[in-house]
Each structure stands twice: as C-alpha cells, then as structure tokens.
Amino acid sequence: MAREVACKRCKAVTIGKVCPVCKSTDLSPDWSGIILIFDPAKSRVAATLDIILPHKYALKVA
Secondary structure: OOOOEEEOOOOEEEOOOOOOOOOOOOEEOOEEEEEEEOOOOOOHHHHHOOOOOOEEEEEEEO
C-alpha cells in the first residue's frame, strides 16, 4: 500500500507526487492528525483553517 504524504503548503493528504489541491510538489511524509472537509462553504472548521476545497487534510505537517 502506498504511503500517504501531506502537502507543506495547504496540508492536503495524498498518495501521489503532486498535491491535488494546490499542485505543489513540496510533500512531507511527516504529518499528524486528519480532518475531512466535505462542505467547506458550511464548515466553521474549514473557514478557520482557510480551506476552500473538500478533501482530506493533515492538522500538522513537519
């Protein structure tokens, strides 16, 4: 199974080599915590974290 990595720029979690949210290649295998955003327009958490697209995000990326 492929190891998940998190984008250092937007914190999106992926198994690819390019972030699906911001298209960055600056990814880190060292991350912790997960938040799933389904409807960012109605989510207070998404607003607080400046998330505008539904996706799986890390809470902390090193």
